Amino acid sequence: TAxxxxxxxxxxxxxxxxxxxxxxxxxxxxxxxxxxxxxQKPDCLHIVNGRGTELSEGGVSVxxxxxxxxxxxxxxxxxxxxxxxxxxxxxxxxxxxxxxxGLQFLLEDRPPVAL
Numbered sequence: 188t189a190x191x192x193x194x195x196x197x198x199x200x201x202x203x204x205x206x207x208x209x210x211x212x213x214x215x216x217x218x219x220x221x222x223x224x225x226x227q228k229p230d231c232l233h234i235v236n237g238r239g240t241e242l243s244e245g246g247v248s249v250x251x252x253x254x255x256x257x258x259x260x261x262x263x264x265x266x267x268x269x270x271x272x273x274x275x276x277x278x279x280x281x282x283x284x285x286x287x288x289g290l291q292f293l294l295e296d297r298p299p300v301a302l
Contacts, residue, residue, distance in 0.1 A: 215243045223273070224251045225262040239265065246278065246291040255280045255288055263290060 220239040225232060237251025247263065255261065259280045264273045278290035 215241045218242050220265055222247075222249055222251070223264040224249065224253060225264065226253060226255065226259070240287075244292075246281070246289060248287065248289055250287050252286050255283065257281065257283065260293070261290065 218239050218241065220242075222237050222239045224235050224237055226235070227233075233253060235251050235253040237249050237253075239247050239249050241248040249263070257280055261278055261280065262275055263278050264275045266273045277293045279293060280288055281291045282289040
């Protein structure tokens with residue numbers, strides 16, 4: 188799915204990445220990648236450019252100049268320099284500090300786990 192492709196793409200770009208050693212569910216990867224956040228508002232679709240700063244299997248930290256509330260659902264788009272078309276996944280806002288947002292990838296975008 189798009190969120191796993193995004194993680195793989197960023198991990199292959201090791202020269203731009205630095206691992207963050209926190210005790211979390213998933214390992215975080217420091218990145219500096221351009222992103223677009225698509226926000227559906229009642230009156231129109233807002234498309235805003237920003238930067239992805241940390242990435243994990245579960246989500247991404249982004250800096251984007253748009254007003255979002257905790258719980259808002261957005262689409263996140265990242266250009267994939269390897270394959271051409273951008274990768275897109277859905278996410279929900281879990282936290283914010285100013286225009287820095289913590290986005291959690293939505294489960295329906297993740298592949299099923301084999302037991």
